[in-house]
Amino acid sequence: MTLALGCIADDYTGASDLANTLTRAGLRTVQTIGIPADDLALPEVDAVVVSLKSRSIEAGLAVSRSRAAETWLRGRGASHVLFKICSTFDSTDAGNIGPVMDALRDDCGEGIVLVTPAFPETGRTVYQGNLFVGAVPLNESPLKDHPLNPMHDSSLVRVLARQSRTQIGLVDLAAVTRGADAVRARLAELAGKGIGAAIIDAVFDRDLETIGLVAAEYRLSVGASGIGLGLARALVSTGKVKSNAAGGESGAAVGGPAACLAGSCSQATLKQIASAEQVMPVFHLDPDRILTGADEAQRALDWARPRLAEGPVLIASSSTPDQVAALQARHGRDAAGHAIEQAMADIAENLVKSGVRRLVVAGGETSGAVVDRLRIPGFLVGVEIAAGVPVLRAVGAGGDMLLALKSGNFGGPEFFSDALRLMR
Secondary structure, three states: OOOOEEEEEOOHHHHHHHHHHHHHOOOOEEEEEOOOOOOOOOOOOOEEEEEOOOOOOOHHHHHHHHHHHHHHHHHOOOOOEEEEOOOOOOOEOOEOHHHHHHHHHHHHOOOOEEEEOOEHHHOEEEEOOEEEEOOEEHHHOHHHHOOOOOOOOOEHHHHHHHHOOOEEEEEOHHHHHHOHHHHHHHHHHHHHOOEEEEEEOEOOHHHHHHHHHHHOOOOEEEEOHHHHHHHHHHHHHOOOOOOOOOOOOOOOOOOOOEEEEEOOOOHHHHHHHHHHOOOOOEEEOOHHHHHOOOOHHHHHHHHHHHHHHHOOEEEEOOOOHHHHHHHHHHHOHHHHHHHHHHHHHHHHHHHHHOOOOEEEEEOHHHHHHHHHHHOOOEEEEEEEEEOOEEEEEEEOOOOOOEEEEEOOOOOOOOHHHHHHHHOO
């Protein structure tokens, strides 16, 4: 296998988002969970997205895992590697975006790296180096209150400068609108000043196409699925990849019981849970019971099992930002997050043992914990449920299984019902 594009994603839902975007743009794509084992049979593809659960772990560990993934991808022929991050640039001042970018840049010998989380299709744009969610700066939007990686500064130049060893520059929208040559000239100017990374503005899809053409000429880029879209279109338009216009994996129906798990605390997911309560049974976990050692996971399973034969169920640990803050104050941020993730992983594992073969998971950290527990090594990418969220068919796992892994902010109010309709 010789890859046209290698990707390293810092969480599992973001990896699914990127794999979906690449597939829609015509690239045959597989998403793996971690670096694939040598005996995992992968189909002939144009791109591999290696999913890591590295967004919120200690920076040194995130760096070592990302470096190992890059080595694997380069060994399969990838001349360009995209380090895929969240479209809200989720990270703290300690990282992990800056440290991983610095390490990958050193390893591949790149002079300057293009960085942008812009993805206009999902309302994420960058102007004058500032990240916008819809019409407002990130720090004024509800998305600023991520429970693990709150983002209270919309200036990505400042945010990345606090994390990185290199100087951070800006390629503004004026240069992008003048086209690829203007972007190349600006990057050369910044590199000549010793600047090692540049935030690049993007407001429209056509900006991503310009960025993709230029980024593909380098060995490394950093960004959300929007830059992945630009790279994919560049690879197709330059003839380096023959477009797989049909896109998406299709296979035999799986059938059987279905369940949904919601761990995200985003406003979008909270609305989706409220909508789901109108059409399916919903169980709300008690986070304090989880943290104080009560067997809350078993209580949820005892509730769910007799209902599975009648239709899908949803089990949620989601709370409002105020409730999350209060829980973290009582038990500690890391302890609270870890305990809830493991409870959700326990529930997922036992639901699968009870026959569930169609599983919808909302929340990046929750999705990571669930997939790790189920030991699924990879996915084929299927039809799109909502922007950035495809149906995934497990490969290399025991038995056929369909999953949907949703970032908290993605999908419309009826997401859970929409997902289950497409997961046959």
